[in-house]
Amino acid sequence: MTSPGIFDRTQMRRALARASETLPATDFLIRHAADELADRLGGIRRDFERVADVGAHHGVMARTLSARFPGLAPVSLAPALPLAEACPKPAVVADVEALPLKEGAFDLITSALSLHLANDLPGALIQIRRALRPDGLFLAALLGGDTLIELRQTFMQAETETAGGVSPRVFPTADLRDMGGLLQRAGFALPVADAEQLTVTYADALALMRDLKAMGAANPLAARSRRFMRRDTLLRAAAIYAERFSGDNGRVRATFEIIYLCGWSPHESQQQPAKPGSATARLADALKAKR
Numbered sequence: 379m380t381s382p383g384i385f386d387r388t389q390m391r392r393a394l395a396r397a398s399e400t401l402p403a404t405d406f407l408i409r410h411a412a413d414e415l416a417d418r419l420g421g422i423r424r425d426f427e428r429v430a431d432v433g434a435h436h437g438v439m440a441r442t443l444s445a446r447f448p449g450l451a452p453v454s455l456a457p458a459l460p461l462a463e464a465c466p467k468p469a470v471v472a473d474v475e476a477l478p479l480k481e482g483a484f485d486l487i488t489s490a491l492s493l494h495l496a497n498d499l500p501g502a503l504i505q506i507r508r509a510l511r512p513d514g515l516f517l518a519a520l521l522g523g524d525t526l527i528e529l530r531q532t533f534m535q536a537e538t539e540t541a542g543g544v545s546p547r548v549f550p551t552a553d554l555r556d557m558g559g560l561l562q563r564a565g566f567a568l569p570v571a572d573a574e575q576l577t578v579t580y581a582d583a584l585a586l587m588r589d590l591k592a593m594g595a596a597n598p599l600a601a602r603s604r605r606f607m608r609r610d611t612l613l614r615a616a617a618i619y620a621e622r623f624s625g626d627n628g629r630v631r632a633t634f635e636i637i638y639l640c641g642w643s644p645h646e647s648q649q650q651p652a653k654p655g656s657a658t659a660r661l662a663d664a665l666k667a668k669r
């Protein structure tokens with residue numbers, strides 16, 4: 379029997395479809411990531427004609443690219459029909475783990491805050507690399523390991539106190555230290571991975587949870603409890619959050635870590651690492667070190 383994986387992607391698509399009307403009012407993280415990716419693309423002196431955006435949500439990345447780079451019309455690959463309908467055209471429904479992309483068809487592929495929910499991230503990266511032409515560019519943003527760390531700690535304590543045990547509620551996220559290696563394993567050349575942390579404040583923990591629901595970020599874990607959260611657990615979680623993670627103004631903070639990825643489809647024109655033993659100078663001489 380095949381393992382269902384960490385994420386229940388059917389549940390995830392349903393949650394995103396339900397949130398298609400509320401997502402535009404709560405998409406600040408996606409807009410931030412899209413702007414950052416567009417900034418990075420602006421620093422690259424070359425033209426990109428065929429562009430695809432993987433995990434397109436409701437088209438933020440496509441609109442950002444079209445506004446910043448007139449003439450670009452990215453193909454948006456959204457995870458659910460209501461989201462694809464909200465994207466600028468062309469747009470299709472597609473899962474990040476089964477991308478309907480022709481090999482070598484694109485100059486540029488982007489993804490803004492979708493790939494962290496792939497059960498097989500290496501497999502998704504391989505599909506993306508194969509869909510790029512030689513010397514094609516991949517730019518992506520995904521949530522990192524410190525995302526919602528406050529909420530994770532709060533739920534663990536609240537459920538331990540009120541229910542005598544802990545159930546999975548906050549999904550695991552990528553680790554920056556692993557991402558460069560994953561890009562290399564997927565066949566990308568010149569891989570780069572870096573991260574930033576954003577702190578967002580809310581009136582209270584319940585406001586944060588409402589925002590997450592409006593984003594379509596309902597619990598997507600395959601091992602999640604199918605029962606509704608107990609009222610006493612929810613109220614205790616809100617109290618713990620306020621005790622541990624509130625500022626002087628009474629508002630609570632939430633951390634979001636965003637990891638940015640950059641990789642190129644291999645091409646002979648790219649800079650290549652020197653072969654072992656091919657150096658013509660000693661490191662000690664270059665550093666002017668004493669023997």
